[in-house]
Amino acid sequence: CTVRSPDHFFASVTTLHSSKTHTLRTNSDMSSHYNKCLAVAALAVASSTCRHDAFAFAFAPRSINNPQFGSTMSRFSSSSSLRASALEELSKLTTLSIDSGDFDIIESFAKTNLITDATTNPLFVSQAGSNGDKRYEAMVEEAVSYAKIESCNLEGCDNVEDTIDLAIDRLSVNLGVEISKLVPGKVSTEVDIRLSYDTEKSVERARRIIAMYEKLGVDRKRVLIKLAGTWEGIQAAAILEKEGIECNITLVFSFLQAAAAAQAGAYLISPFPGRILDWHKVKSGRDSYSPGADPGVVAVKRMYAYFRKYGYKTICMPASWRPSRGFDVEGAEVDEILALAGVDEMTIPPNLLEKLASMDASVVNKNCDAEADAAVCTDPDFRLTKESFESYWNTDGCGKDKLEEGINAFTAETEKLSQIIIGKF
Incomplete structure (x- = not known):
């Protein structure tokens, strides 16, 4: 039929x-x-x-x-069959966000009413810059024109590098504005990843991004500013949160980053269980784990338990997923997602949302519970300073390795986008 x-x-x-x-x-x-x-x-x-x-x-x-x-x-309207789907069941336990910059895909999932938010990153913005789709091309052209008008005159641009950066910010905002029309909740937009170790410049760029959103009719309460989980990025979030600019601390791979973000008052963190698993697989030589023992899952549950035990309002929104039991096991691609069902929020790419939509609701159980997890938290609420953070950070192999790797990867995408923008000028 x-x-x-x-x-x-x-x-x-x-x-x-x-x-x-x-x-x-x-x-x-x-x-x-x-x-x-x-x-x-x-x-x-x-x-x-x-x-x-x-x-x-x-x-x-x-x-x-x-x-x-x-x-x-x-x-x-929300089931993968005549019975409820795993996607529908999961949405009852956890707020779901889609991790994509593709308008058509976002719209399709938003129509299920199971997805409320959307996240973007430098890769998605770079893809928009080179997509070839007329809708994205129009956004790129507008961003370039905007940057020229704001930064240049008949004699040229005052600072070409600053003009390119402005165009990139504008393109990120243009992408976010369009996505905000498709989802009812929040849209995450990332501050230039190359500023991850500069608090002052990160704050300036975040303010500029929010100002552009507001001039285009999107309230700041619908935007999350993404900042990398460096000490400097977390301190930028502390400043911005006091101004009513809500922040998403991303590239979180360690409990230390999560605790620092919560203490700074960050609205949300994005830990990456899949990449944590990648690191531990390499170090241990193991190919697989049971989902409950997956190091990425264990790390996220520890962060979540700490937040709930000490009353931090910071939302835990894991992202970046891997198959705990290995790539050759049917259904394993959603192992980590199912193991963290019940956590505050998740951002999930389209292919995994599709997989969940094809699975029966019976596979979903509440594995994160605020009260139960808080009760088993053994971490003290130790107040971190820059000195203590850096001291602990130097012993955190997974956190250091994966944060550097993530910043480098997103920097490469940003540089690629810069070249596309330069070509448009």
Whole structure:
């Protein structure tokens, strides 16, 4: 049964009882066909041999309120089958954000009403700069024009490097503004990663980004400023939070970074369990872990427990996922996600959201619980200073290695984007 409407609702049953395929297609006159489709779907339920297109059901928006659908179609709108999906079940426990800069993909997932927020990073902005899609090209052209008007005159630009940086910030904002039209919640935009060790300049750039958002009609409460989890980046967040600019401390690989961010009053942190796992696999020589013993999962649960025990309001939003049990195990790609179900928030790339949409809700259990995790936290609430942070940091192999690696990777993407922008000038 296939139904298509102006808002892209579709559901399909690919194999029905007696191996017959029934197809209904509609355009403008949807209502006359709804009951027919439901009749076919009912036949599918009665059949033990039917199969359902999980991807199709996952993308059905809940906005359809035709009375002929009733509660049955509301289940279709967020389920991977006639039963609830793992994605729907997870969304009941954890706020879900999509990690993507692709407008079409973001819109498709947003229509499920299971995704509320979106995160971007220098890679997504760089991809937007070289995408070739006319929508992204228009954003690049506007960013270049804006930078020229703000920084240049008939005799040229006062400082070419500053002008390029302004264009990059503007492009990041343009991308975020468009995404803010697709999701109801917050959009994360990153300060130039090359400023990760400069508190003052990070604060200046963050203020500029927020000012651009507000001039384009997006309230600052809908924007999270992403800053790398260096001591300097965390201190920039402390300053910005006092000005009502909420911050996302990213590239978090250690408990030390998480504690410092919470003490600084950061709105949110993004620990990367997958990359933590990568580091431990190399050091231990192991190829796999059980999800509960995955070093990345253990690290994130420790951070979450600390926040909850000592009453910090900082949100824990893990990102960057790996298969705990190894790449050759079916379903392992969402091991870490399922092991952290119940944490405050998660940002998940489209391919893993699709995987969750294809899985049954029964695989989801609440593995992070604020009260229970706080009760088992054994870490003291030791107040960190720059000196104590750096002293502990020098002994943190995973944190140091992965933070440097992450900054270098995003710096490379930013430099690539700079060259694209220079070409546009």
